[in-house]
Amino acid sequence: MWGMCSVPPHHREGRSGMYDDAVFVQERTVRIGDTDAAGIAYFASSLRLCHECYEALLEARNIGLREHFAPDGLALPIVHVEGDYKAPLRMGDRIRVMVTRCSLGNRSYTIEYAIVKESGEIALTAKTVHVAVMLPDMKATAIPEALREALSKTG
Amino acid sequence: MWGMCSVPPHHREGRSGMYDDAVFVQERTVRIGDTDAAGIAYFASSLRLCHECYEALLEARNIGLREHFAPDGLALPIVHVEGDYKAPLRMGDRIRVMVTRCSLGNRSYTIEYAIVKESGEIALTAKTVHVAVMLPDMKATAIPEALREALSKTG
Amino acid sequence: MWGMCSVPPHHREGRSGMYDDAVFVQERTVRIGDTDAAGIAYFASSLRLCHECYEALLEARNIGLREHFAPDGLALPIVHVEGDYKAPLRMGDRIRVMVTRCSLGNRSYTIEYAIVKESGEIALTAKTVHVAVMLPDMKATAIPEALREALSKTG
Amino acid sequence: MWGMCSVPPHHREGRSGMYDDAVFVQERTVRIGDTDAAGIAYFASSLRLCHECYEALLEARNIGLREHFAPDGLALPIVHVEGDYKAPLRMGDRIRVMVTRCSLGNRSYTIEYAIVKESGEIALTAKTVHVAVMLPDMKATAIPEALREALSKTG
Secondary structure: OOOHHHOOOOOOOOEHHHHOOOOEEEEEEOOHHHEOOOOOEOHHHHHHHHHHHHHHHHHHOOOOOHHHHOOOOEEOOEEEEEEEEOOOOOOOOEEEEEEEEEEEOOOEEEEEEEEEEOOOEEEEEEEEEEEOEEOOOOEEOOOOHHHHHHHHOOO | OOOHHHOOOOOOOOEHHHHOOOOEEEEEEOOHHHEOOOOOEOHHHHHHHHHHHHHHHHHHOOOOOHHHHOOOOEEOOEEEEEEEEOOOOOOOOEEEEEEEEEEEOOOEEEEEEEEEEOOOEEEEEEEEEEEOEEOOOOEEOOOOHHHHHHHHOOO | OOOHHHOOOOOOOOEHHHHOOOOEEEEEEOOHHHEOOOOOEOHHHHHHHHHHHHHHHHHHOOOOOHHHHOOOOEEOOEEEEEEEEOOOOOOOOEEEEEEEEEEEOOOEEEEEEEEEEOOOEEEEEEEEEEEOEEOOOOEEOOOOHHHHHHHHOOO | OOOHHHOOOOOOOOEHHHHOOOOEEEEEEOOHHHEOOOOOEOHHHHHHHHHHHHHHHHHHOOOOOHHHHOOOOEEOOEEEEEEEEOOOOOOOOEEEEEEEEEEEOOOEEEEEEEEEEOOOEEEEEEEEEEEOEEOOOOEEOOOOHHHHHHHHOOO
């Protein structure tokens, strides 16, 4: 494991120092179930790790996502995803998965992520765009205030 | 791809000939997302392929599983799973995923599976045991008649 | 299941008619393992389905991806992914997963995808960008000629 | 999160008290990517969580699994898996994933697992059986001494 001191004081491009101000950070290890026969993390599994960090952020801020799964309530589906794979992740790699920024509109919000290796090298940057909709007809609606507050907090 | 003639007339142990009488068969190719860094199919992904074959069997027999996901209706959860890995599956391997047998009790049923390689070699045998329960309190109930009929048909 | 006639002759926006000229198409059913507790396909699983279609295209054109997993040979990692989720996919939905376009540079190529529902509604458009590199140091290299030819064929 | 005091002093059947002497424990939260449209953890994903705990145990004891992925070295494939699903796991559930026992033979070993809910209720018990083999011909071999020691330690 690493300490907080692993981030160098002077930020270099492509180094995690640029993420000193991450909104939320999870440390974990890349597991074999995250990888594929190319020996590195499967592209879609790396995105799952990012989404798990977003869920952990909401959990830490006391927002329950489960309540949004009622058939006639509010849902927060992903409408867009993007990822840039900058370095391979291998089984056993210690990583920090981060939410680096949350940007809020009225009815949608964007979560930005980075996965950073123990060396400080950035392996992935990604983003998911979510919309607030009312089920069952998926009409766009305002982001609930509690969620807005949770995503507006920094650090 | 292979033809049905790939199964030898004389059944040899460890060969798929013993599955001439499979209940349901799907042909597919092992994809990279099914594999892990050991270069072979991840143990849990192979079980997913089996379950997909069970779902395809129900689909082919006009049983909709989706209707069983209402919060207050019938559910058919898995209570037990078992798998025996006999040969590695690699990305690109052409396989036949089979339901080899369905066994019905009053309130539970067992689905048996095999994954067979193009060579006839058996890669995996597995089984899942399901119970019929009423939600939300998960009280055991009789298997619905339509499902019972669908699982009782052979071939 | 649907026939090829399911695509209407007059293309309407948001309808699959615009994909009459798809490079490669796979028909399949959304399985429960593709979905999550929101009742729809998990965002990363939908991307896996797209990648499986790209693998099937290569398989159909006799390109073996497995040979690219040697520790000192050519690799074709994904460096960028993007997806736009336009309609939810539910367990049991019959879908067509398509490679809609392949665009080739010297050392990189882009695969575009669509997932279309039986109704003709587009559920997802996505793209993956791949680079050709030599392992182990991941130096960019030219796309091999056989792969270039395979990805250049239309329909 | 819970403290170690959450395990009651008197062990009741079906309660985690019976796992006071777990070999290794990971706390985590069930994430939406672990679940399916039935609203609970997908059966194969729960097994992945168990395997991740086994990997974490090896990591904590300084055994690198990655070195076992060379094409001509030792491998430790799973030859058998079993799971008993005793209670549903839902997104957001806080769980403890445990290795409850390691049993060693000469050339194979068995890892037993439990997933326990915050309430103390056992959601899953499972086991994986592994064999030590030499690649590429998968001839059975003795379990390496360092692995044997790592799996022999208690608590």
